[in-house]
Each structure stands twice: as structure tokens, then as C-alpha cells.
Amino acid sequence: MPTQSSCGTLVEATSCQRDRSPLVDPTEGSRYRLAMVCGTDTPSREWLHPGGQYVVSTDPARLDLDVIHGFLRESYWSTGITREVVQRAILGSLAFGMYATNGGQVGFARVITDRATVAHLADVFVVPSERGRGLSKWLMSVIVEHPDLQGLRRWLLGTRDAHGLYAQFGFTPLKAPERLMERHDPDVYTRPPVPHGGS
Numbered sequence: 155m156p157t158q159s160s161c162g163t164l165v166e167a168t169s170c171q172r173d174r175s176p177l178v179d180p181t182e183g184s185r186y187r188l189a190m191v192c193g194t195d196t197p198s199r200e201w202l203h204p205g206g207q208y209v210v211s212t213d214p215a216r217l218d219l220d221v222i223h224g225f226l227r228e229s230y231w232s233t234g235i236t237r238e239v240v241q242r243a244i245l246g247s248l249a250f251g252m253y254a255t256n257g258g259q260v261g262f263a264r265v266i267t268d269r270a271t272v273a274h275l276a277d278v279f280v281v282p283s284e285r286g287r288g289l290s291k292w293l294m295s296v297i298v299e300h301p302d303l304q305g306l307r308r309w310l311l312g313t314r315d316a317h318g319l320y321a322q323f324g325f326t327p328l329k330a331p332e333r334l335m336e337r338h339d340p341d342v343y344t345r346p347p348v349p350h351g352g353s
């Protein structure tokens with residue numbers, strides 16, 4: 155039964171459909187991992203854009219890893235990231251895919267969260283051909299209204315130049331930066347991997 159929310163129509167709650175997922179590798183190990191994650195986000199949710207031309211879904215089976223990895227490996231914040239790392243990041247996140255109702259994936263964001271106290275928003279993008287139509291604002295409104303992301307004490311994100319987007323959804327500069335610390339390794343995706351073990 156469709157229900158209305160301020161960010162569009164929540165059209166349906168679907169169960170995880172892992173077998174048609176482009177995220178699933180043809181190995182039992184990968185299928186098992188995806189099933190585990192789907193179990194934490196059941197049912198997945200879907201919102202229809204007020205104009206009817208776009209959908210946002212949290213169904214991992216709908217995500218197009220080619221589009222997501224293709225964008226992220228060229229982005230300023232994750233240049234060179236491998237497909238495998240993107241896949242693992244998605245599997246550990248509440249991921250939001252945005253799709254043209256008559257086409258493919260046009261946007262993405264993911265939230266790393268315990269669904270109780272804190273959430274970190276990451277990897278927000280809209281494909282170039284669909285920008286300037288308010289889609290990132292709609293995606294943000296869907297994300298901040300997600301039922302699993304209510305009552306959190308803190309949301310975090312990093313951005314180089316999109317502060318004005320996130321400010322519209324209550325994000326501010328850190329009020330007390332001296333109280334937050336980080337371990338940052340910006341070259342981790344481009345450095346040759348260190349082999350494990352061995353003598």
C-alpha cells in the first residue's frame with residue numbers, strides 16, 4: 155500500500171532479491187555475504203519522485219556497480235578505488251540508489267550507521283546528465299527521513315565544496331572540532347597493497 159511522506163511516495167516495501175543483484179559474484183561466499191547484509195535492511199524501501207520520473211530504493215539488488223564504481227574511482231575523494239572495495243563498502247552500508255523510472259541508475263549515496271546513535275553519509279553523487287534538477291536534494295530528503303535513521307545523536311560527512319547542499323538538511327561545520335579526531339590515509343586506494351603474512 156503506497157504511503158505519502160514529505161519526500162515523495164513510499165511505493166512499496168520489497169524483500170531482498172539477491173539473485174538478480176549485479177553485486178553478487180558467482181561464488182557462494184559473495185552470495186552469503188550479501189544475504190547477511192540484506193537481512194539487516196529488510197524490507198528495503200522505495201520512494202517515487204513527486205514528478206514520477208525517478209525512484210530511490212534501498213534494495214541492494216538494484217544497485218548498478220558499474221555506474222557506482224565508474225563514478226567513485228574518478229571522484230576527488232576516492233580516486234583509484236577498486237571495484238572490490240566499493241562492493242565491500244556497499245555491503246557494510248545502508249545504500250540508496252536513485253534510478254530513472256524508464257532507465258538506469260542516476261544517483262547514489264550510502265550511510266554507514268549503527269541505526270541507533272550515529273550515521274556517516276558518504277559517496278553522494280548524481281550522474282552529470284541529471285544534475286541541476288533538484289535530485290540530490292530529493293535524495294537527501296529521503297535519506298534523512300529514513301525510518302532507521304531517526305533519533306541519532308550525530309550525523310557526519312566530509313565534503314570539499316557541497317556545504318551548501320548539506321546545510322539545507324541541517325548539517326553545520328563542526329561545533330567543537332577539538333573534540334573529534336580522525337585517522338586519515340588519503341593515498342590508501344592508489345598505493346600498491348602490502349602483502350599479508352609471508353616471511
Ligand SMILES: CC(C)(COP(=O)(O)OP(=O)(O)OC[C@H]1O[C@@H](n2cnc3c(N)ncnc32)[C@H](O)[C@@H]1OP(=O)(O)O)[C@@H](O)C(=O)NCCC(=O)NCCS
Nearest residue numbers: 278279280285286287288289290291313315316317318319
Ligand atoms: C553535488 C551533486 C550531488 C549535486 O547534485 P544535483 O542533483 O545536481 O544538485 P541539486 O539540483 O539537487 O541542487 C543542489 C543544491 O545544493 C547546492 N550546492 C551547494 N554546493 C554544491 C555543489 N558543490 N555542487 C552542486 N550543488 C551544490 C546547489 O546550489 C543547490 O541548491 P539550490 O537549489 O538551493 O540552489 C552533484 O553535482 C554531483 O554529483 N557532483 C559530483 C560529486 C560530488 O561532488 N558529490 C558531493 C560530495 S560531498
